[in-house]
Amino acid sequence: MKYTALLTVFSLIAISCQQSKPIAVEQDHSAANKAIIEQYFTHFNNHDWQKMVAMYIAQPEMKDPAYGLKNVKMSHSEIVKKYSELQKMIPDVQDRVVAMYPSENCVIVEFESSGTGPDGKxxxxxxxxxxxxKDGKISKDLTYYDNF
Incomplete structure (x- = not known):
């Protein structure tokens, strides 16, 4: 009797283990996101605005102190225009990444932008x-700097 009861308990445990659903394991995209943003800065420093803008979704949300306090949606052509105008004002503009903080769906980047201003300084x-x-493309670009 003990043997039958013990066998029944172990059988029930085995059956319940087989019927349990596998635990969903979410894939961590941190490393892939970091690589995307590293490529972004390469395109920026090469002033290759077409390759850079191709890294965005069709109309990403952008924030820049030059545009005010709210996010704005921009088309690819508007983004290219923005950076082309920046390059005209500051032909040698370059960004040096200081630190990157990648996560599942965001990358926070601390960097230093430098160049020669229109005044020659x-x-x-x-x-x-x-x-x-999102899905390998930049959907938001929220930039903060002292605009005074």
Whole structure:
């Protein structure tokens, strides 16, 4: 009797283990997101605005102190225009990444933008941007710097 009861208990445990659903394991995209943003900065520093803009969804949300306090949706052509105008004002503009903080769907980047201003003076500006990544594309580009 003991043997039959013990066998029944072990059988029930075995059956319940086989019927349990597998635990869903979410894939961590942090490393892939970091690689996307590293490529983004390569395109920026090469002033290759077409390759850079191809990294965005069709109309990403953008934030820049130059546009005010709210997020704005921008088309690819508007983004290319923005960076082309920046390059005209500051032909040698370059960004040096100080630190990156990748996560599942965002990458926070601390960087320093530098170049020669229209007045001929060299400048260096600390900037922080939060990039949101969806399906391998930048969906938000929220940039913060001192605009005064």
């Amino acid at each position: 060299k400048f260096s500006l600390p900037i922080c941007t939060i990039f949101e990544i």
